[in-house]
Amino acid sequence: MIYDLVILGAGPAGLAASVYAARKNLEFVTVAVTLGGRALQRVSIPDAPEHRATRADELVEAFRHELEYLHEHYRPTRALEVQRVPEEPRYTIQTADGGEPIHTRAVIVATGTRVRRLAVPGEEEYLGRGLGYSTISYSHLLSGRSVFIYGDGPQAARAALEAARHAGSVTLAMQRGAELEALELQDAAGRRYRDKLEQAGNLRIIYDCAVTAFEGDTHCRLAEIEHPEGGRERIEADACFLELRPEPNSEPVAGLAELDPHRYIVVDHRNRCSAPGMFAAGDVTAGAGAQSLVALGAGVSALLSAYEYVI
Amino acid sequence: MIYDLVILGAGPAGLAASVYAARKNLEFVTVAVTLGGRALQRVSIPDAPEHRATRADELVEAFRHELEYLHEHYRPTRALEVQRVPEEPRYTIQTADGGEPIHTRAVIVATGTRVRRLAVPGEEEYLGRGLGYSTISYSHLLSGRSVFIYGDGPQAARAALEAARHAGSVTLAMQRGAELEALELQDAAGRRYRDKLEQAGNLRIIYDCAVTAFEGDTHCRLAEIEHPEGGRERIEADACFLELRPEPNSEPVAGLAELDPHRYIVVDHRNRCSAPGMFAAGDVTAGAGAQSLVALGAGVSALLSAYEYVI
Numbered sequence: 001m002i003y004d005l006v007i008l009g010a011g012p013a014g015l016a017a018s019v020y021a022a023r024k025n026l027e028f029v030t031v032a033v034t035l036g037g038r039a040l041q042r043v044s045i046p047d048a049p050e051h052r053a054t055r056a057d058e059l060v061e062a063f064r065h066e067l068e069y070l071h072e073h074y075r076p077t078r079a080l081e082v083q084r085v086p087e088e089p090r091y092t093i094q095t096a097d098g099g100e101p102i103h104t105r106a107v108i109v110a111t112g113t114r115v116r117r118l119a120v121p122g123e124e125e126y127l128g129r130g131l132g133y134s135t136i137s138y139s140h141l142l143s144g145r146s147v148f149i150y151g152d153g154p155q156a157a158r159a160a161l162e163a164a165r166h167a168g169s170v171t172l173a174m175q176r177g178a179e180l181e182a183l184e185l186q187d188a189a190g191r192r193y194r195d196k197l198e199q200a201g202n203l204r205i206i207y208d209c210a211v212t213a214f215e216g217d218t219h220c221r222l223a224e225i226e227h228p229e230g231g232r233e234r235i236e237a238d239a240c241f242l243e244l245r246p247e248p249n250s251e252p253v254a255g256l257a258e259l260d261p262h263r264y265i266v267v268d269h270r271n272r273c274s275a276p277g278m279f280a281a282g283d284v285t286a287g288a289g290a291q292s293l294v295a296l297g298a299g300v301s302a303l304l305s306a307y308e309y310v311i
Numbered sequence: 312m313i314y315d316l317v318i319l320g321a322g323p324a325g326l327a328a329s330v331y332a333a334r335k336n337l338e339f340v341t342v343a344v345t346l347g348g349r350a351l352q353r354v355s356i357p358d359a360p361e362h363r364a365t366r367a368d369e370l371v372e373a374f375r376h377e378l379e380y381l382h383e384h385y386r387p388t389r390a391l392e393v394q395r396v397p398e399e400p401r402y403t404i405q406t407a408d409g410g411e412p413i414h415t416r417a418v419i420v421a422t423g424t425r426v427r428r429l430a431v432p433g434e435e436e437y438l439g440r441g442l443g444y445s446t447i448s449y450s451h452l453l454s455g456r457s458v459f460i461y462g463d464g465p466q467a468a469r470a471a472l473e474a475a476r477h478a479g480s481v482t483l484a485m486q487r488g489a490e491l492e493a494l495e496l497q498d499a500a501g502r503r504y505r506d507k508l509e510q511a512g513n514l515r516i517i518y519d520c521a522v523t524a525f526e527g528d529t530h531c532r533l534a535e536i537e538h539p540e541g542g543r544e545r546i547e548a549d550a551c552f553l554e555l556r557p558e559p560n561s562e563p564v565a566g567l568a569e570l571d572p573h574r575y576i577v578v579d580h581r582n583r584c585s586a587p588g589m590f591a592a593g594d595v596t597a598g599a600g601a602q603s604l605v606a607l608g609a610g611v612s613a614l615l616s617a618y619e620y621v622i
Contacts, residue, residue: 016604023451025476055373059604062366140334161622165336196622269580270598287581291615293327293370297608304602311472311507 003027003104004310006093008079008252011037012056012292013282014110015063016299017306022070024307029102031075031095035064037112037282043132045239046219048141056293063296075099079252082107082278089277093252106306109253109265109273109280110299113246118150122214126240130219135159135241137291142167148223148235150211151175151243157197159243164200171235172197173206173225175244214240248284260286271302279306314338314415315621317404319390319563322348323367323603324593325421326374327610328617333381335618340413342386342406346375348423348593354443356550357530359452367603374607386410390563393418393589400588404563417617420564420576420584420591421610424557429461433525437551441530446470446552448602453478459534459546461522462486462554468508470554475511482546483508484517484536486555525551559595571597582613590617 007017010032021028037060067074077097084091085103093102115133117123123131132138135149139162147167149160152175160172197203206225212232213224223235248264250257258266258274264286267273271281281298282288288295318328321343332339348371378385388408395402396414404413426444428434434442443449446460450473458478460471463486471483508514517536523543524535534546559575561568569577569585575597578584582592592609593599599606 024473025451055370059366059370140336158619162335162618165622267580269578269582269596271580285580291611293611294608294615297605297612300602300604301608304605307473308469311476 001027001103002090003029003102005106005108005306006031006091006102006104007108007110008032008082008093009037009110009112009249009282009284010035010064010067010074011110011112011282012060012063012295013112013299013302014108015060015067016296017108017110017281017303018070018073019063019066020300020303021307022066022073024303026307026310029073029075030067031077031079031093031102033076033078035067035074036060043128043134043138043239044130044219045138045141045145046130056291056296059296060292075102079111082109082253082256084256084275091277106277106279106310107253108299108302108306109250109257109278109284110282110295110302111249111252112283113248115242115246116244118211118242118244120211120213122216122220126214126216126220130216130221130238131214131240131242133242135163135243138239138241139163139166142239144168145238146236147171148173148237148240149243150223150225150241151245153245155245156243157193159241160203160205161193161197161200163241164203168202170200170203171206171237172203173209173211173223173235176208176210176228246283250284253278253280262286264288267302270305271298272305277306277309279303279309312338312414313401314340314413316417316419316617317342317402317413317415318419318421319343319393319404320348320421320423320560320593320595321346321375321378321385322421322423322593323371323374323606324423324610324613325419326371326378327607328419328421328592328614329381329384330374330377331611331614332618333377333384335614337618337621340384340386341378342388342390342404342413344387344389346378346385347371354439354445354449354550355441355530356449356452356456357441367607370607371603386413390422393420393564393567395567395586402588417588417590417621418564419610419613419617420561420568420589420595421593421606421613422560422563423594424559426553426557427555429522429553429555431522431524433527433531437525437527437531441527441532441549442525442551442553444553446474446554449550449552450474450477453550455479456549457547458482459484459548459551460554461534461536461552462556464556466556467554468504470552471514471516472504472508472511474552475514479513481511481514482517482548483514484520484522484534484546487519487521487539557594561595564589564591573597575599578613581616582609583616588617588620590614590620
């Protein structure tokens with residue numbers, strides 16, 4: 001059997017693509033280990049009102065239920081490699097469950113990114129309770145609060161600058177070896193950015209450190225860091241965020257679709273990849289912004305492009 | 312006063328951009344005659360279950376309420392022209408309410424498209440009740456039904472082909488002068504498309520005609536067309552759709568941003584226009600696909616790009 005479409009991943013982008021594929025009566029299967037992706041990992045911040053971005057999250061949740069209902073379209077495994085059948089507009093997909101390879105005419109890659117874990121005490125314990133990954137999704141809840149951000153690149157700098165617009169105080173701790181010089185803040189725009197960072201009155205930047213632990217009660221309340229010279233410092237915070245450069249899960253299509261220097265998949269404004277019959281959406285694509293609603297929309301956009309390709 | 316951002320239009324894309332702009336504490340104003348856009352124009356089809364696309368519509372509705380609550384950020388008028396201030400990264404916007412021009416550093420254009428009205432009896436009366444604009448949003452409800460589509464271009468051909476996958480029978484009536492030859496179905500892919508159209512067993516194509524009336528009871532049940540030689544024909548249908556090429560409302564920025572040959576605004580995958588500080592999202596952009604969820608996501612994407620530009 002040759003599917004019309006295989007969707008890799010079931011975060012917001014993959015779920016939206018799947019639900020719309022079902023509505024369009026496509027012969028499709030969605031290959032993903034879990035349904036929902038990181039969008040359903042919410043962070044609670046002490047004494048903060050309900051996170052208003054949940055409207056998009058509710059849509060993700062609804063789509064997840066819809067795909068659960070369509071279980072014949074769901075294969076709970078991971079794609080290892082996508083291969084293009086020579087001289088045919090067709091792909092073969094090897095999966096991690098050891099089952100038969102999947103044959104399909106079109107592929108939507110929505111495999112997202114994976115976050116790096118620090119493997120320090122408290123990280124596992126507080127994740128979701130005062131400790132999270134996406135500062136910008138919560139910035140509107142940070143008004144007047146103290147915020148700790150640990151990062152290794154421009155994403156952390158951007159998160160800190162945004163948090164500083166809302167929060168009472170922000171500590172940006174940069175990982176060892178990650179200098180602001182290396183933050184891709186070249187050119188005039190980059191310099192202005194850097195100036196803003198250094199001029200923000202409520203933003204302290206600590207270079208060349210390492211987080212050694214998170215501590216707290218019901219919520220994370222404190223990050224312990226180690227300075228370059230070896231001394232430790234305990235920094236209290238109402239909310240802590242890890243803004244480490246994520247790794248895009250683009251490996252299965254690395255030989256087929258054009259990737260950017262950070263190995264994100266390059267797509268056009270209609271979510272088409274450089275390979276015919278291949279589409280991508282969500283965080284695995286360049287410039288996606290890690291927002292559920294953007295990923296949902298991109299998933300539908302990829303599906304519409306794939307549908308047009310298939311019929 | 313110089314705003315950070317002005318958002319033109321308040322359909323799904325403009326609403327999503329507005330709500331996220333508010334969360335990010337931007338100094339912004341949304342300029343639009345009405346909130347909600349065409350996304351809230353639902354079509355009921357006789358004896359069909361509730362339209363499942365309403366999950367995205369509910370989000371549009373929620374965002375509309377949110378912007379109503381933020382009424383100081385809403386100016387109920389229409390942008391006439393956006394002008395770039397020479398040698399400054401700044402825009403001036405003239406509005407139709409005769410008020411002071413608006414000054415801003417960045418603009419998101421989300422002005423959508425306008426549909427052409429036929430001005431025939433029954434059109435106004437049945438719009439939303441068995442007569443609608445977006446076939447593909449309803450295709451999953453058309454199973455086994457008879458469908459009438461009137462159009463003038465490739466959009467109508469695509470709609471008919473998709474409807475034919477679901478419906479019992481489809482009549483595609485092409486407007487006078489709109490030949491399938493002119494449907495941009497050039498090249499090999501286009502020819503395959505055309506072959507599919509002509510081979511679909513349940514699809515009848517009538518060329519060179521004009522709709523003269525819609526009739527019905529509680530819902531539209533019949534389209535009357537006039538043939539080239541003058542005879543009239545009454546075609547019964549469970550659902551009727553108008554798939555006339557819409558006009559993008561890109562006039563206010565026509566001199567500033569690159570437009571495609573059909574005058575849609577050209578954007579990159581992060582919703583940036585060719586002019587610095589100008590962004591666009593939703594149906595006014597090339598290839599948007601007239602789907603609420605795509606427009607919502609694109610609105611957020613445009614906002615994230617605008618935010619990065621502004622801060």
